[in-house]
Amino acid sequence: MSAYILRRILYAIPILIGVNLITFLLFFVVNSPEDMARMHLGQKRVTTEAIQAWKAEHGYDRPLLYNDAASGLASLTDTIFFQKSVKLFAFQFGSSDDGRDIGYDISQRMWPSLAIAVPVLMVGLAFNISYALFIVFFRATYIDIGSVVLLVAMLSISSLFYIIGGQFLLSKAFHLVPISGYDQGLNAWKFLILPVIVGVIGGIGSGTRWYRSLFLEEIAKDYVRTARAKGLSERFVLFRHVLRNALIPILTGVVVVLPLLFMGSLITESFFGIPGLGSYTIDAISNQDFAIVRSMVFLGAVLYILGLILTDISYTVVDPRVRLQ
Amino acid sequence: MPDPLIQVQSLTTQLGDPSHPLRVVDGLDLHIQAGETFALLGESGCGKSMTALSLMRLLPPSGRIAAGVVRLRDTDLLRLTEAEMRKIRGGRMGMIFQEPQTSLNPVLTVGDQIAEAVRIHEGRSRAQVAGRVVELLRAVGIPDPEQRAKEFPHQLSGGMKQRVMIAMALAGDPELLIADEPTTALDVTIQAQVLRLLKDLQRQTGMAVLLITHDLGVVAETADRLAVMYAGHIVETAPVADFFANPAHPYSRKLLESLPAAEKRSGRLAVIPGRVPRLDAVFHGCRFAERCASVMDVCRTRTPAWLEIANGHGARCFLWDSEVAGEVAKAAETPHGAVGTASLSSATTDAARSDERGAPLLSAQGLQVHFPIHHGVLRRVVGHVRAVDGVSIELREGRTLALVGESGCGKTTAGKGILQLIQPTGGSVRYRDQELIGLSNRRMRPFRKDLQIVFQDPFASMNPRMLVGDVIGEGLQALGIAKRRADRMRRVAELLDLVGMDPEAARRYPHEFSGGQRQRICIARALAVEPRIIVCDEPTSALDVSVQAQILNLLKDLQARLGLAYLFITHDLSVVAYLAHEVAVMYLGRVVERGQVDEILDDPRHPYTSALLSAVPVVEQDKRRNVIRLDGDMPSPSHPPSGCYFHPRCPQSFERCPHSYPEEARLSETRVVSCHLTAETR
């Protein structure tokens, strides 16, 4: 078991190196630092001095891979690759284009992200599982057919409309909660209600439909017939036998996204003005702040791999059949 | 006659679209007395499992009971509410299923699953339940029940799981136990254990058993009475002894005659032509008429009524109708007399016998196939699964070597290793003085032509996206034998004819054919490249008995005509007795005994061979042996026991067995045994 986890962690290293190389290629080789400087400074008629000054200010004035000017180890370390890419491995994200410490910003902004993402996940999970069980209990009746149509319709609606609709109904039409904004500490709750409701409703279509098909797949299995042959009631079969088995893919599906909750939701946060990592990323994209985008790419990859490892571990916990080697 | 325990009258069960239903059970009548074992016998698709599920009212969602009465003592089961029926299920009627692998909930411990049944039907307190669970596990012969109750199904072997299923069904002290093919998925030695257990339990509890099976041997050994089912209804009911002595229905007779056995070696097996009729059709006349050898005009126009022939022996056939009695005497003779033309094959068998000690076509020496086990951070190889661990065999022209063993003994891997479809890790395979192991794909190609294979599953062995003609012609194309399509198609037509199929089949897709026809096509594909050796990997075990007979006949004919050598991999000893010239018995990756077929079957020397032979259920009472009980299951090939691999289960093991693997002892020119006992007595 521990050997298995160790091996998975070791396997993560080449993947992170790969991610790092891809980002390096994208951000520094496809377009040179000059190109970036020119774009930031406003396209045409930019003096070479201005470009040099911008590069020096943001630390892009080094050579890409090898520094002839420096000596010894510094000829490798005093380069863009080392300063901007390799240091990510130590979670040293450097500073953004407007001079703020990215690492500090991330540590501040992940909490509001979590404050939305965790309740959305939990409430959504509880609701979707209950609803799916309800549908499956009444399978092949009009409740089932109607619900499936409703679910397909719900998942055919873009998430943007859920947000716009939610804001319009609850905030604008009925003035129940503020449209957007955020507050420190416990006062944040009234700003969180709407995004959480919207997030949950937006996920019902795909979530419930998936769980329904998982339940139906389990119900067709032989052990369910055995359970019925014992004389168990349908409710008992559903809750004790089917639910337990279907929970395995459900839970492991949840575990894989757990670490990524830190990253927040791009759209929701920027719509509701929540100062989380999602809106941080969006702002960085629209301000073309590559330092932040680069950091978030790396952070996202780390969290994704963490999710994969956690998933493997969670399998051994919830599924008695899996013993890792 | 006392009142029956369960009485079924004109039960009709339909599947699928109500406007166009499949009548899987169509007017079925039967009754079972308390305490008896009643067997429902039939080939696949005859509706026997659906009958069982109808009795339990556990039909799949698309099924429904359209008519009939099912009476358990005084209770009309079909009129009960679902809640009342639930009390019957697992209470007065228990059921066990064919696939113990999938029939248990994988995430609950076996103790929990049995406890559920105990709680509903016995209403005991929590503390008492645990005790009862252990008691039940002990009753079904599970060693160390306290510990086993805490284990999950995947930690138990197939036989153990089936015992757990039985324990679960016993929890409600049922009056009737329905066993739906309870041993089909198990090996013969395990089957013998489970059947014995069922018998013992029946004696102790006095419950009745409805045994659903396709295996005539199992019926003969375990049942008191039986019913033969065909196309949704029962065609014959009889006490078991009567049935095997005097089968009344032509279908029953054919079934018995199509069973392979040693004394039928010289002839062809009886076959039933055609296929089972579709159950969505409306029948006029007898359902078996199209395939019946004694068919009369009346069979096609009138539906035969149920006729009582002797006490408790009845059939649905006009042969026993006094109105057409004139024809009975004449017609009843023919099926018995039809043994087929034996002259051709027996002549060639003798011819083959004369050069049986000639140089082998192919010889494998110490063949090994080991699969590495990786472990730890760096995935180092920490051990090997010794799937095949030193197998030595020889194949001769026109001869059949049967490789016999239970599932997991490595017989299929050995076959594929010989063909280089799996790279062997050691030993040698010599074909006509050429070493095959280690040849590159390109250098192996010339030998591919001579070495072919036929697989077990006729449904997985043909690409569903290819026309039958292309399937058969693939080898001709790949090996450059017939490069032009027209040549190829001409050859394909010849081959189809050779295996007894219409050459028109070349233009159709595999799914349009039945299992037996597909297996013929697969044989044609192997024959296309004119091989010398064919490895037959359980080619008939997925087929019904009557279809199996067709394939066995075909294989035998082909051998006689073309002088093929067969490596026949099987677990079925009756097929071995019928077809093989030599036998090699495998246990845990090694051959424990090999020799001429009569030597092995009549006078087994290795204790494993004896146990295996004794476990096979046979129809003839006088041939029955005392079952030698083997304890436990076959160990894992990754950790074989020390010394003789068989010693932990061997009833005759002694102090030398755990210390060294016995040397091969040559008992005669043809006979080799690996056992310390033989070495001792010699």
Next chain:
Amino acid sequence: MPLIPVILWTDALVLVLLALGLTFALYASRHEHLRDPWRRVVRSRVGVATLVVLMAYALVGLLDTVHLRLKQDARPGVEEARYSPEVLSLLDLALSGLRERQEKTYSAPFATHLFVKEAIDQPDGTVVRDYPRLKYGGAHLENPARQRGWDIAWRSLLGAVKGIIASGLFILGVCWLLARSWGVSLIEARDRILAGKTQVPWRTALMTLAALLVLSSVAAELALQYHVLGTDKVGEDVFYQTLKSVRTGLLIGTLTTLVMLPAALLLGIAAGYFRGWVDDVIQYLYTTLNSIPGVLLIAAVILMLQVYMSNHADSFTSLVERADLRLLFLCLILGVTSWTGLCRLLRGEALKLREIDYVQAAQSLGVGQFSVIARHILPNVMHIVLITLVLDFSGLVLAEAVLSYVNIGVDPTMNSWGNMINSARLELARDPVVWWSLAAAFLFMFTLVLAANLFADVVRDAFDPRLRQASGA
């Protein structure tokens, strides 16, 4: 020549896609195992109804894919023919009325006046702040307040009648064709269809078609005089915009899969079939790509593309070409983020298939590795490819909207539902709300995605052998 055709990059790819689709259809019609599942699709009522809707969208998209430049009026003295720099599509020409009737700024659906007050010079010289009349919307009415309702009702009725006549004729044509192919009289064919007893549910198909025809005929009739869905900030007709957006949505949904397909097929099958180090390398590749959050990867690439484009602005001859190239790159990068799922599925299937008996039989017959892949593996994984293709479509259409909202989607100058939503949401704060752009985008997107989702379900049920067994047994 009065026009010259223009073939943009995406147009060329659509042509490739069409050619592939036709080849596949031809191939499928000759092979029973491929024809059979499609037969199941067209025999399902949901299948044909959604198919008709999807075809309608596809027609709009295809019309919008044929691009050309019109010849300009020859100026005296210039011999050489001159072509307008503006690239138009057949759809633009068909809707040229809508395209050209541009108002000043926002106006509500069916409005006759602008949405905002302006200073209007009165004939008597005074200036009043009021809602001015629209230049085109309802301009034919003398007294809009009184006449508008009746006019709209009358025109709707007219449109409906025209639509009913058109669909009646069309249905008659189909009936006649069917009657011929069945070899029965026209009346007999009509009765069969009306009774709903045909194998292909023609009744459902024709009803859906008639409903679509009547709806579009009503819309067309009204659109002649009104802005049916209002106008946007610069006064452009929203109905026109949303029709133009159809092509963008369809392209993203289909081209993305097309560009990722070769990589996914090749790598997935290679990994599963050859195993060993090939498998290790390919698995590493897709795990690495997968571990970068999709949105961020898209953002990074699109940002880089923007930098590149703004620094090389001269190399693009027209805005349309530039927007088109950006769309192509968006499809490419969406493909890069989404091929891993299909690749993993194919790898798993190839792993299973390489052990299956018929592959082993082929090996024992000495068939070469690549023949085995081409003849045995590839045809037996195609159903997975097809199912993925239809299942991914709706997700990609929805993704376009979100990406455009984050400004990493299609070019801002390109018509797309995402861009419509993006520009409309800024106006949500207005009172009263400017809702019609949102409603239009919602309506058209929802219809497309719903139809695609329902269709995908039917296709999956028909092609997935596992599901087929479950329902057939």
